[in-house]
Amino acid sequence: MKKAGKLRTLRDLTKVQKDILDFLIDQIKGKGIPPTLAEVAKHFGYRNRATVQQHFGAIEKKGFIKKNPKLSRGIELTLEDKFFVPKPVIGEVAAGNPLTIYPDAIDTIELPTIARMPKDSFLLRVKGDSLKDAYIFSGDIVIVNPNLEPKNGQIVAAVLDDAAVVKRFYKRKNEIELVSENPEYKPIVIEKKYPSFKLVGIVVGVYRNMEKKKAG
Amino acid sequence: MKKAGKLRTLRDLTKVQKDILDFLIDQIKGKGIPPTLAEVAKHFGYRNRATVQQHFGAIEKKGFIKKNPKLSRGIELTLEDKFFVPKPVIGEVAAGNPLTIYPDAIDTIELPTIARMPKDSFLLRVKGDSLKDAYIFSGDIVIVNPNLEPKNGQIVAAVLDDAAVVKRFYKRKNEIELVSENPEYKPIVIEKKYPSFKLVGIVVGVYRNMEKKKAG
DNA sequence: TAAATTACCATACAAATGTAGGGTATTTAA
């Protein structure tokens, strides 16, 4: 049954199945409760619940959801980070000089949670100490909202030449300046049309887990 | 209908209604989906769903839940913090000298969410800058787990003489020392049996919302 | 080329679900 040198990834979800999974996540995250078969069917224009039923079966077989038999709205997401942070960290970001590699791509199917909810925020783990003076430290998780327009002075996440950075954003006449709080790092200046620069989003929050850290 | 000089608080829920609301929150927070009438009835030993139905009506009339008519499991909590932080902040905590007042009590009906889930973590907003060097700042929200044994050097939340503090914890021979990172604040030394001292929990995480802050 | 998977359709059914209406006894408020 299982193929040898090819491991099962998210890619093995078909387009339709992925759309349905997307809708599931959307509902569960957004409305709070999973939809019924009928609700899903209605959303996709299916005349029949059985269609959804079968898709659920396929998606479950591939391990992305779990059905609680007989229970109404008994669908659970499998790939979730259950505790405090509802979305997985999608990659590491250098707060200092651009060092760390951004994960494959922000919108591949490989990173489902983010690809699914571009309207929503997502998480990045910070590496490096260039934002020390903005009280963001290596290991912290920043919450990024990709749908806000950055204002001068705000901390943003951006991709620059295949690396990602978290820095303060300043828009000048013909350029964009990304400034570290830490004076050890020099500001990065980007001409506005610089192709490999892409603003990912605004950092709206920071989360730090203290449990792993050694006590002083 | 409405009384004059007395405003409607959580206290206006009857014991039974509060128990049901507790169960609702427990289920929604824990299992993820709201229970059905039947499930609630079974939990409380009611022979009939109608009983729960009527309690739901009463609780809704008092504004604690919202029923989505005809929708199965269509109960929503009203008093919730919807976004990132699933639990409300229950009070302010002085990171510096004990200044701020702890809310009425941790287990009154006034603070339902905490009273309800003592097993789980809860949130406190930090006021003061005594933990500046531990990278916790005024306005940050600390996540407190009340069910962990503190180890030396860990940051804990504690109640001391009607004030709450967030400090590093050190257990000595016959006393407990609560130390600020900020040298401006002197350590607080508590004899072990000091009655008005109560350890609330261990700070397991810090969350900071950046959106409100002014850009540098 | 044969077999499996995918993507829909339809029908049928028992159980679950929310709702409504009516009843009783006790407690609380006007």
Added chain:
DNA sequence: TTAAATACCCTACATTTGTATGGTAATTTA
């Protein structure tokens, strides 16, 4: 003291829900 509100009970009903079964056409895999 009278009227609400509370806290349960019961029966009844139309829908909703999950599930099962069977079918068709297109695509993918072996």
